Amino acid sequence: MVVFSKFKNRYSDMMLKIGIVGCGAIASFISKMVVKKKINAKIVAYYDKNIHKAEKLSKITNAEVCSSVDNLVEKDIDLVVEAASVKAVEEIAIKALSNNKDILIMSVGAFVDKELFLKLYNLAKEKGRKIYLPSGAVAGIDAIKSLALGKIEEVILKTTKPVEGLKEALENKGVDPNKIKEPTVVFEGDVFDAIKQFPSNINVSVMLSIASEFPAKVVIIADPKIKTNNHEIFVKSSIGTLKVLVKNVPCEENPKTSALAAYSAIRIIKDISEPIEIGT
Numbered sequence: 001m002v003v004f005s006k007f008k009n010r011y012s013d014m015m016l017k018i019g020i021v022g023c024g025a026i027a028s029f030i031s032k033m034v035v036k037k038k039i040n041a042k043i044v045a046y047y048d049k050n051i052h053k054a055e056k057l058s059k060i061t062n063a064e065v066c067s068s069v070d071n072l073v074e075k076d077i078d079l080v081v082e083a084a085s086v087k088a089v090e091e092i093a094i095k096a097l098s099n100n101k102d103i104l105i106m107s108v109g110a111f112v113d114k115e116l117f118l119k120l121y122n123l124a125k126e127k128g129r130k131i132y133l134p135s136g137a138v139a140g141i142d143a144i145k146s147l148a149l150g151k152i153e154e155v156i157l158k159t160t161k162p163v164e165g166l167k168e169a170l171e172n173k174g175v176d177p178n179k180i181k182e183p184t185v186v187f188e189g190d191v192f193d194a195i196k197q198f199p200s201n202i203n204v205s206v207m208l209s210i211a212s213e214f215p216a217k218v219v220i221i222a223d224p225k226i227k228t229n230n231h232e233i234f235v236k237s238s239i240g241t242l243k244v245l246v247k248n249v250p251c252e253e254n255p256k257t258s259a260l261a262a263y264s265a266i267r268i269i270k271d272i273s274e275p276i277e278i279g280t
Contacts, residue, residue, distance in 0.1 A: 015040055016273040017076060017079070018034075020045075020081045021069055021080065021092050023083075024048075024083060025251050030083075041273060044076065047071070070095060082104065090119075093105065101129065106136075106261075108203045108210070112191060134264040134265050136207050137260045138233060140244040144212050144242060147240060150238035151237060154214075155215070155216040155234070158234075162223065162227060162228075165201065170186060191217075200256045231244075
C-alpha cells in the first residue's frame with residue numbers, strides 16, 4: 001500500500017477542472033467529494049435553470065455560477081458533467097464537444113435514441129474528445145463489454161425499487177402509489193419503452209444495452225416493503241453467462257437515484273485524473 005501511495009503522489013499535480021450542468025443530488029454529491037478531497041479535481045463552474053441551486057453549490061466550492069450552458073462550456077475546464085436530465089443531454093453534449101471539452105453523461109437514458117448516440121459519437125470523434133458513461137447503479141459492466149465480443153443472446157434487467165423512488169413515474173402513468181401494498185410489477189417490456197416511461201429510474205437498462213450491444217428486456221417492480229434499489233442482471237453470450245445482483249442504498253437527496261450511481265461518477269472522475277485505469 002505504501003508503494004501505491006507514493007506512486008499516486010507523483011501525479012498530485014494533475015488537477016482535473018470540472019464544469020457541472022444540473023445542480024441536483026449528483027452535482028451536490030460530487031461537490032462534497034471535491035471539498036473533502038476524495039478526488040483530485042476542482043469545480044470551476046455550475047449551471048442550472050434554477051439559479052438558486054447553482055448558487056447553493058457555489059457556496060460550497062467557490063465555483064462560478066454561469067448564466068447558460070454556452071457560458072459554462074467556454075470556461076477553462078477539462079470535463080463537463082451532465083447531471084441535468086435525459087432531455088438536456090443533446091444540447092449539453094453538443095455544446096461541450098463543439099467547445100473541445102470532454103463530457104461525462106449521467107443521464108445515459110438519452111442514448112436509447114440511436115440517432116443521438118451516433119450523432120454525439122461522430123462529433124466526439126471529429127473533435128478528438130471523449131464521452132464518458134459511468135456504470136451507474138449496476139455492476140458487471142466490464143464483463144458485459146467482454147461478453148459482447150461474442151454473440152449476445154439475451155439481456156434481462158429486473159429492477160425492484162421502493163414505491164417512493166418510483167412515485168413520480170407511477171403518477172405519470174396514472175397509478176396511485178399509495179395503493180401499492182405488495183410487490184407489484186409496474187412495467188415489463190423492452191429498454192426503449194422502459195426509459196420512456198421511467199426516465200429518471202431506469203438509466204441502467206440503457207447502460208446495459210450499450211455495454212452488451214443488445215436491447216435489454218426490462219421488468220420493474222414497486223415494493224413498499226424494501227428500502228434498497230435492487231437490480232438483477234442476466235446476460236447470456238456465446239462466451240459465457242453473467243448473473244449479477246446489486247442492492248443499492250437510495251441517494252439521501254433523491255430516492256430515485258441509487259447512491260452507487262453517484263459514487264460511479266466519482267470513480268470515473270478519479271479514473272480520468274489518475275495515471276492507472278483498472279478494469280476494461
